[in-house]
Amino acid sequence: MLVSEVMLQQTQVERVRRYYERWLERWPTLRALAQATPADVIREWAGLGYNRRALYLQRAALATAEQHGGELPLEPAQLLELPGIGPYTAAAVACFAGDAHVSVADTNIQRVLARVRLGRERAKDCEPSRLREAAETLLPPAGARDHNLALMDLGALVCTARAPMCTRCPLADACCWRGSGAPTADSATRRRQVRFEETGRFARGRIVDALRVAPRMSAQELTEMLPEQHRPHTARYLFALEADGLIEQGSDGMWRLPGQGSTSIASPKL
Ligand code: SF4
Missing domain, CATH: 1.10.340.30 (Hypothetical protein; domain 2)
Known part of the structure; x- marks a missing residue:
């Protein structure tokens, strides 16, 4: 589980x-x-x-x-x-797994809560505390497991992010977002979609991928295998990965996955 x-x-x-x-x-x-x-x-x-x-x-x-x-x-x-x-x-x-009486709010459930209770199209436009409050308010006195699973399915199959099927939704009459005309987020608030390859997460993933294959690599070698736009930021990526415990630097200055050698030092050297 x-x-x-x-x-x-x-x-x-x-x-x-x-x-x-x-x-x-x-x-x-x-x-x-x-x-x-x-x-x-x-x-x-x-x-x-x-x-x-x-x-x-x-x-x-x-x-x-x-x-x-x-x-x-x-x-x-x-x-x-x-x-x-x-x-x-x-x-x-x-x-x-434990049949505890608690509300569960995955991405799908949060979207349903945002629309039904808070009148917003997207959960990310809602305060987390208000989403938690909405989840607690909707939780029935018994049957939390079934309730959570039903909301999860509703979000995954009916109240989808891009094309909610409101005419087939059992919560349609109670839905604040639908009741207010289903306003979509102002286009100015929708940020330009950043391509994944432009993100630091992509570059950090490439570094970990390289070290999965090679037992040790220098900062220079890691820099050279990154796309051009990421190369000036290698030190930052290495520092972040080391802080997360995903890589470590040996006493020889080479980078590797953790737990493969006996020595490591705290700060990256480039
Ligand atoms: S009525 Fe539409 S927006 Fe509201 S919960 Fe149902 S599917 Fe989602």
Whole structure:
């Protein structure tokens, strides 16, 4: 449950499926995952994106082994204490695996809440506290699991981001956004879509990908394999990746995935 929730963050189900199966084949339990090295999990994650999730998952497995005998706790408060587990993942695991009476608000549910309760087209135009409040208000006294699953399906299949099917929606009569004429966000508030290849996330991903294959690389080599526009920012990317624990620098000044050598130093040298 924890593995699927973490893999599904910002990633489509179809894409996650084969990674999930392969991951569980290699590490069928949290105890087994706790024995893995950071480099092992970063390599296994290749292609899924948001590499920090792999590290957090391994750290959560380690903390579960040390603090809970290898059994994942199902109380939201205890889940929140595990590394990398945020409010959404804690609520989802507690609700779907532990049948806890909590609201869960993934991207789809947040969009439904924004439209039905707050009259906004997009959740990102709403205050997080107001979305949380809306989720709590809608939560029925019993049956939280079914309620959350129903809202998730509604957001995924009916109240979609681009083409909501309001005439087929069971919440149409109660929907504030539809009731106010379904105003779309002012075009001035819609920012230009930045191409993924232009982002720092893309460049950081390229660095981790390179180190998945090569055991060690210098900052110069890493700079040269980046697209031109990213090269002036290599130091910043390396610093950010090191701070996240995704790479480390050995005493020889070379960069590598963590846990592959005995020495590392705190700050990057270029
Ligand atoms: S009425 Fe339309 S906008 Fe409102 S919740 Fe249903 S599908 Fe979404």
